[in-house]
Amino acid sequence: MQTPSKKNYKFKDLIFFSTALFCLSPIVNSPVALILGFILLSFGLxxxxxxxxxxxxxxxAYSIIGLGFGIQLEQAIEVSKNAIGLICTSIFGVLVIGTLLTKWLKIDAKMGHLIASGTAICGGSAIAAVAPAIKAKNQQISHALAVVFILNSIALFVFPYVGHLLEMSQHAFGVWCAIAIHDTSSVVGAASAYGDEALRIATTLKLSRALWIVPLALISALAFKERRHKIRIPLFIIFYCLAILVSSYFPQGGDIYLIIFNLSKHTLVLCLFLIGASITLKQFKEAGYKPLLLGVCLWLMVSVCSLIYILFFL
Known part of the structure; x- marks a missing residue:
């Protein structure tokens, strides 16, 4: 006879894996997947x-590489070239204002820099790269990540709603997502909910922004007068670029590339489910109001300013 604990484990497994498979279906979008994951975690499932x-x-990482098979090289170059000014301005603007707000709010300098770095480039990835370069403590890192998680979750719901409300084009919305949303997972989640073209544009721009991790980490180490650490470019960015080259120069595999691209979109939704299944209320409480206030101010600044520029000047 099975003990109650074993039955409980089997019940958890059944609910969790059934929901995960459900998230791979076309019925579930990114925001819903995030909520499902959070609900399961809240009920201990x-x-x-x-x-x-x-x-x-x-x-x-695998999903983003797969998305590369749906992007043509010429399109990637054109999109990045047209938005290079916006990318540079947003990155440096966020870092400068983030430094000033950190001092004004009297937040720990390293924690403020981590939040600004995550907002400026690519959320958790930027924080993970910059943290060792400035010798940040675990508490500083966890609080910065918590702020990014919270705002990423909100972005999944707010951005598609605003995009439809303003009747933004697929191209404009993709650019906005890439500039104003922190983590790559949330960028592709919000963009995929808007459309395939928005997804391609957002993914291309976001990953081109991610390359700024390297100079940012080096500059951060110098700014905080720490020893230079070995900075690595995430391998998935390199393979993503290779996927674009393969799909561009070997068009014979077009049907296969399309299957990989569509499969990657579904696995991205599953990623959001898993992220939701790891967000705890404890993270919200530990972040505190000042680091969260800093994150919100920087996020609103880059979101509103980039939106105005995209709507009226891009």
Whole structure:
């Protein structure tokens, strides 16, 4: 006879994996997947032996590489070239204002820099790259990540709503997502909910922004007078670029590329489910109001300013 604990484990597994499979269906979009993951975690239905963080990181990398098969090289160059001014301005603007707000709010300098770095480039990835360069403490890193998680979750719902409200084109919305949303997962989640063209534009621009991680980490180390650490470009960015080259120079595999691209869109939704299944209320409380206020101010600034520029000047 099975013990109650074993039955409980089997019930958790059944609910969790059934919901995960459901998130791979076309019925579920990114915001819904995030909510489903958060609900399961809140009710203790996420198996404790599953390392959602590690799985999400790997699955997201594979998914982004897969999206590269749906992007043509000429399109990638054109999109990046047209938005290079907006990319540079937004990155440096966020970092400068983030430094000033950190001092004004009397927030720990390293924590403020991590939040500004995450807002300026690519959320958790930027924070993870900059943290060792400035020798940030675990508490500083976790609080910065919590702020990014909170705002990423909000962006998944707010951005598509605003985009439809303003009747933004697929191209304009894709650019806005890439500039104003922190993590790559949330960028592609919001963009995929808007349309395939928005997804292609957003992914291309966001990953071109991610390359700024390297100079940012080096500059951060100098600014905080720490020893220079070895900075690595995430491998998935390199393979993403290779996928674009393959699909552009070997068009014979067009049908296969389309299958990979569509499969990657569904696995991205699954990534959002796993992210939702790792967000705890404790993270919200530990972030505190000042770091969260800093994150909100920077996010609103880059979101509103980039939106105005895109609507009237791009």
């Amino acid at each position: 996420v198996p404790t032996y599953i390392d959602t963080g590690t799985i999400t990181k790997k699955l997201l």
